[in-house]
Amino acid sequence: MQIVYGVIRRIYLKERIFEIKIRNKIQFFYLTRSQMKQFNVYLQPGLFVHLKCRENQSHHVISNGRRKTKILANEVVNFVKMIRRSQSKMTVYFDLSTIRRGVQSVLxxxxxxxxxxxxxxxxxxxxxxxxxxxxxxxxxxxxxxxxxxxxxxxxxxxxxxxxxxxxxxxxxxxxxxxxxxxxxxxxxxxxxxxxxxxxxxxxxxxxxxxxxxxxxxxxxxxxxxxxxxxxxxxxxxxxxxxxxxxxxxxxxxxxxxxxxxxxxxxxxxxxxxxxxxxxxxxxxxxxxxxxxxx
Incomplete structure (x- = not known):
């Protein structure tokens, strides 16, 4: 399992893939259909994410207009936190730790x-x-x-x-x-x-x-x-x-x-x-x- 922090640079909605620049290198991550359905409303360029992903990568193809590019991507296991920062404020869209405590008491x-x-x-x-x-x-x-x-x-x-x-x-x-x-x-x-x-x-x-x-x-x-x-x-x-x-x-x-x-x-x-x-x-x-x- 790999822990990742970073800001989303670009999203490929059709392929359910987004990219983050980590240590001057572009790294790709892909989502399952259910994950995309759950978090689609928040996933935009500029969003800071803290996530867990699998270490093994798999082959994918992303489209940029007519151009298609083969890439390697890590599967997202789950998001831990989603934050959007602006000059005036910081908005937390998703915080797994806070939610988990409440859900745990219910379930x-x-x-x-x-x-x-x-x-x-x-x-x-x-x-x-x-x-x-x-x-x-x-x-x-x-x-x-x-x-x-x-x-x-x-x-x-x-x-x-x-x-x-x-x-x-x-x-x-x-x-x-x-x-x-x-x-x-x-x-x-x-x-x-x-x-x-x-x-x-x-x-x-x-x-x-x-x-x-x-x-x-x-x-x-x-x-x-x-x-x-x-x-x-x-x-x-x-x-x-x-x-x-x-x-x-x-x-x-x-x-x-x-x-x-x-x-x-x-x-x-x-x-x-x-x-x-x-x-x-x-x-x-x-x-x-x-x-x-x-």
């Missing part, structure tokens, strides 16, 4: 873990801006595991919304469901009591993908005039943790997260709460394994 947290996914109603196709619409939970799915990662409980059910206007063609199509599927759906209060029992008994950390599940659940307490049984500190937004760690500004699709670990993206991508809860759990363990092996 290696003791106790039970719940991976929860909620599906909501959608406004009808005829919905127009300015009209009132409240998104309601119509399906939940979760996996509950112990500290060792063993699943001790998994559960899924449909939930009847308070306002029937939410059960419209758009919602049915999005969830691949029919009106008849909701005949035996649970009431929200039944779901509430079930969730309350599990939280009080196991006191799990609740992992979700994105912040919408948290917001809609909080809104549901108000809608049904029930005392909240969760607070924000009970939840961990796994997508936000990954965005912070990899330095990504845009949201990451749940299934697209597999690409960060060089895993194939599953073909079946139905909007199903239990399936999405399972995928969230899989992403958590892939992320944890990747993080702890570095």
């Amino acid at each position: 290696n947290k003791k106790g039970y873990r719940m991976f929860l996914d909620l599906e909501f109603t959608l406004p009808p196709y005829s919905f127009q801006g300015g009209q009132e619409f409240v998104a309601e939970i119509v399906q939940y799915g979760f996996y509950l595991e112990d500290e060792n990662g063993q699943v001790i409980l998994k559960e899924q059910s449909l939930i009847k919304p308070k306002y029937h206007s939410g059960l419209n063609l758009r919602t049915y199509k999005f969830l691949n469901l029919r009106k008849s599927d909701f005949r035996n759906a649970l009431s929200f209060r039944t779901f509430y009591n079930r969730l309350k029992y599990i939280i009080y008994r196991y006191q799990p950390t609740i992992y979700v993908w994105g912040k919408n599940d948290i917001k809609v659940l909080e809104k549901a307490y108000e809608l049904h005039k029930l005392k909240p049984i969760t607070v924000r500190m009970n939840f961990i937004n796994l997508m936000q943790i990954m965005k912070n760690y990899y330095g990504i500004k845009t949201d990451i699709g749940l299934f697209n997260a597999f690409a960060f670990f060089d895993e194939e993206i599953p073909e079946a991508q139905d909007h199903d709460a239990l399936q999405d809860a399972m995928i969230t759990r899989n992403i958590y363990h892939l992320f944890k394994q990747s993080f702890n092996s570095q």
Whole structure:
């Protein structure tokens, strides 16, 4: 393993290669597709980088207009820090040590873990801006595991919304469901009591993908005039943790997260709460394994 410090002189985006001048010699470095996706927004000439790379070099070809040049390049293992300096200030775009401390506390947290996914109603196709619409939970799915990662409980059910206007063609199509599927759906209060029992008994950390599940659940307490049984500190937004760690500004699709670990993206991508809860759990363990092996 080789440690490198230097300022990026030039970037070859198509080839995922950049160059740094080290001891009066130009040295080339190449990125994997997932690394390029993660750091593309920051990689510009003039950026100071601290990185780790493999010592062995491999052959590559870079293009400069019509001219093609054969080079040797080192594979980047990971970035440690990214800084841009100007006359007036220094901006830190990425600092692995700071991020790692926060991520470590999240991924290696003791106790039970719940991976929860909620599906909501959608406004009808005829919905127009300015009209009132409240998104309601119509399906939940979760996996509950112990500290060792063993699943001790998994559960899924449909939930009847308070306002029937939410059960419209758009919602049915999005969830691949029919009106008849909701005949035996649970009431929200039944779901509430079930969730309350599990939280009080196991006191799990609740992992979700994105912040919408948290917001809609909080809104549901108000809608049904029930005392909240969760607070924000009970939840961990796994997508936000990954965005912070990899330095990504845009949201990451749940299934697209597999690409960060060089895993194939599953073909079946139905909007199903239990399936999405399972995928969230899989992403958590892939992320944890990747993080702890570095």
